[in-house]
Amino acid sequence: MQDQKLAKQLFKKSKTARYEHFGRFLCFCALLLIMVIVIGIILFIATKGMSTFLKDHISMKDFFTGTLWNPGTKTPDGHAAVGALPMILGSFLVTILAAVISTPFAIGTAVYMTEISPKRGAKILQPVTELLVGIPSVVYGFIGLSVVVPFVRNVFGGSGFGILSGTFVLFVMILPTIVSMTVDSLKSVPTYYRQASLALGATKWQTIWKVVLRAATPGILTAVVFGMARAFGEALAVQMVIGNASLMPHNLISPASTLTSVLTAGMGNTVMGSMQNDALWSLALVLLVMSLLFNLLVHFIGRKGAFSK
Template identity: 55%
Template sequence: MEAHPLIAGRRTREGFRDRLGYAATLLSVAVILVAVAAIYLFVFSRGLATFFVNHVNVLDFLFGTEWRPTLTESEGGPKFGVLPFIVGSFIVTFFSALIAGPIGIGAAIFMTEIAPSWGRKLMQPVIEILVGIPSVVYGFTGLTLIVPFLREHAGGLGFGLLAGILVLAVMILPTVTSISVDALSAVPPEIKAGSYALGATRWQTIWRILMRASAPGFVTAVIFGMARAFGEALAVQMVIGNGKNMPTSLLEPASTITTVITMNMGNTVAGSVENNVLWSLALLLLLMSTVFIFAVRWVGRRGRLMSR
C-alpha cells in the first residue's frame, strides 16, 4: 500500500533534515579534532626545534637553574635552565589547591547539606561572580591588597610565591566548589535516607556516607582547579615578582612557566633560539595540561568502577 503523497513528502523532508543534522554534527566534531591536532602539531614542532635545530641540551634545559638568554659566546653562551620556573609553577599550583580544596569542598557541603534551601541562594551568586571576574582584576587586587599586607606582616618585598598562591587560591575556588556541588548532588538520595533511617546523625551521614561516595568528584574538582592554576599567567605575573632564581622561600620573588612565556615572547624574534625555548616551555605547559586531563578521566573511571 503506497503512502499518501503528503505523508511521503513529509518523510522525505524529515529524512533530509536528519541527514543534514548528522552532517552538521559530524562537521563540528571534525573541526574540533582538526583544531586540537593542529594545536598539538604546531606546539610540538616549535617546541622540539630547540633540541633538534638549535641543539640545546635537554638535560641542561630541564634541570638547569640559570636563565640568561642574552649571554654572548665570549661570556659562556646563553643559559636556558628552566627548572626554577617549573618548580615555581608546581609550588603555586599545589599550595593554591591545598588552600582552595578544603574551602571549596566545605562550601559545597554547606550549600547542599547544611543549608540546602538558602545556601545555594546565598553562595551561587558569589561563585558566579568569582567565575566572571577577569584575571587582571584578581592580579590588581592582589597587587594592591595582598602584596602590601605581606610586605608589612611577613617581611620582604611582598612579591613572591605566597602572593601568587593566595591569588590563585581565590581564582580556583569557584571551580572546586561548583564541581564539588555536582559531585554531592549526584549521590542517590536513597543512600542518605538509608543512613538517617539507621539512626545516623547529619554529620555522620556527611562524613561517612556522602564524602566517601563523592570522593572521586572531589578529587576531580581539585585536579581541575590545579589545571587552571598551572596555566594562569596574568594574575600571577602581577604579584609573583618574576624572579629568575630557584625559589628557596615562599616570600621570595619567583617565576612560573606561564609568566616567563608572557613576559618574553613579545621581545624575541621568531625562529631565534630564545623564541624556540619559549615554545619549548609552551610545550611543557601543554603536556602538563594533558596530564591533568588524563588524571581527571582516570579518577572518573575509578569512581564509576567503585560505585558498581
C-alpha cells in the first residue's frame, strides 16, 4: 500500500506543472482567438468587396483601369462609372514620395543617434521621435491645413491641395517609424564589425558607410516598408490636405484623392447593399490586399537578411 501511494505521489503533476499547462492553454486560446478574428475580417471584407464584381456585374478591367468615379451612374460609353485608378494612383504617389523624402532624413537621424552622438541623441532626438509618434492624425491634418497647404499655394501655385501637400504631411508622420526601426537595425550590427574596420585603417565615416549601413540594409529596408504601409493606410490627415477630388492627378499640386480619403468621405453617405456601398467595399478590399503585400514584403526582406548573415 505504501508503495502504491508513493508511486501515485511520484507520478502526480506538481503545482508548477499544472500552472504551466494552464498558461499554455491560455496562450493557445489567445492565439486561436486572434486567428479567428483576422480570418473573419479578411473573409468579411473579401465577401463585401467582391459584391461589386459578382452582384453588380462590374468588370475588374473597368474598376482598375477606369478614370471616372461616380458609382451609380454611367460613363459615355455605357459602362458603370466605378473607375478606381485615380485613387489607386494617388495612394501610390503619396506613399512613394513620402518614403523617398523621409528615408534620407531617417537614416541620417538614426546614424547620429547610434554612431555619432549616442548620448546626446538619446537625450534629445529620442524624446522628439516619441512625441511625433504620439500626436494624433487629426492634429497633423490641422497643421497641414493651416501651414502646409498655404505654403504649397504660395510657393508652387494652385489651390495648395494636392499630392504634394499630402506628401509633406505623411513625411512627418512616417518619419518616427522609420527612425526608430532604423536605430534598432544599426544597434543590432555587431560591435566587432566596427572594431575590425577601424583596425584595418578605415575612418569613422568609412566604417559607417561601408560597414554599418551595409550590414543594416535589410533592417533599414524593413523600416522603409513599414513606413510605406502606414502612409498607404493613413486616412484622416491625408483627406484634409489632398483635395478629395476623384480625378487623375496631372501634377503634384492638383487636387487628388486616395483610397482611404474616398472611403472615409463616402462610407457614411451610402446605403448598405447599394452599388455605391459595394464599390467602397471594393476599395477597402484593395487596401487590405496592399497591406498583406506590404507584410509579405517585410517578411521576405527579413528572411533575405537572415540568410545573408
